[in-house]
Amino acid sequence: MSPNHNVPTSPAQSFxxxxxxxxIGITAAVATAVTVWLGLWVTPxxxxxxxxxxxxxxxxxxxxxxxxxxxxxxxxxSLLYLWPRTRSLFWDRLAAAAVExxxxxxxxxxxxxxxxxxxxxxxxxxxxxxxxxxxxLLVLFLGYLALRRVPAEPEVRAKRxxxxxxFAAVDIPIVHFSVLWWKTLHQGATVLNPNLxxxxxxxxxxxxxxxxxxxxLVFVWMLLVRYRIGVLEDxxxxxxLDLALRERQAEGGSLDEDEAx
Amino acid sequence: xRYVVAGYVIVLSILFLYGLQLVWRRRRLTRAVQRVVAGxxxxxPGPGREDR
Numbered sequence: 001m002s003p004n005h006n007v008p009t010s011p012a013q014s015f016x017x018x019x020x021x022x023x024i025g026i027t028a029a030v031a032t033a034v035t036v037w038l039g040l041w042v043t044p045x046x047x048x049x050x051x052x053x054x055x056x057x058x059x060x061x062x063x064x065x066x067x068x069x070x071x072x073x074x075x076x077x078s079l080l081y082l083w084p085r086t087r088s089l090f091w092d093r094l095a096a097a098a099v100e101x102x103x104x105x106x107x108x109x110x111x112x113x114x115x116x117x118x119x120x121x122x123x124x125x126x127x128x129x130x131x132x133x134x135x136x137l138l139v140l141f142l143g144y145l146a147l148r149r150v151p152a153e154p155e156v157r158a159k160r161x162x163x164x165x166x167f168a169a170v171d172i173p174i175v176h177f178s179v180l181w182w183k184t185l186h187q188g189a190t191v192l193n194p195n196l197x198x199x200x201x202x203x204x205x206x207x208x209x210x211x212x213x214x215x216x217l218v219f220v221w222m223l224l225v226r227y228r229i230g231v232l233e234d235x236x237x238x239x240x241l242d243l244a245l246r247e248r249q250a251e252g253g254s255l256d257e258d259e260a261x
Numbered sequence: 262x263r264y265v266v267a268g269y270v271i272v273l274s275i276l277f278l279y280g281l282q283l284v285w286r287r288r289r290l291t292r293a294v295q296r297v298v299a300g301x302x303x304x305x306p307g308p309g310r311e312d313r
Contacts, residue, residue, distance in 0.1 A: 036269060054265045058272055104279045108272045115268040218276060225283045232290035236297065 070102025
């Protein structure tokens, strides 16, 4: 086993990193709890949607994180990896972390949207341009994660993953503009519309905004932890499966020693 | 309202469980790294170990 990457070993550095992550995590949890409280108990029901509007405080937030933060960050990091002057495994690990977290948020986007769609449209799913392009995005980035599990040298894996991330990222603007380019069941943008004039006001707007902030903080915390996992995996020069096998072998070895004793 | 509650419960549960899984993975890997580092540094110099 040859450790091939530096793991922060300075106690001060790791202390700072641990506390930064912890503070972001606690802030994210508190902000999410306040969003839930405002969304479920404080804000009024909508005139046309009734209580269903309460789902709007989380659905656009998770979609924002998946599309505009996670997958866009993965695309930028992949581009920086492919660019010869900025090529570093840091960008590869950042892209991998962003995609994994983004996939989780993308799943949340589809589920929360589907739960809102059933009572509103009468169906759990419609082959609508926005919904379909979002599902395609999920499949593309699941492919990215599958590709990363194919055994290869770190540089080879990083290069081909970066190409796939850039290919998948082409779908991001398609998802965003789908409500403008095609006739869709999905409503147009509430905040990021072409006029940049939000169509939501008062306590509803503030709760929506807080939802965006809370879920962004959740994303940042998850990204930091997932990035750290990538660093540790690279340092060990192993995947999680290898690690599990090695742990089992170690357990078996200690059992054999006990029996021999 | 049951759709709203279901939406919140499912989304927050997914995020919570994924977060928990991340923490568990990080702890496991950190312990593995510590074991490797301890294994590398705690080997006492002795007979038969001069070539290491």
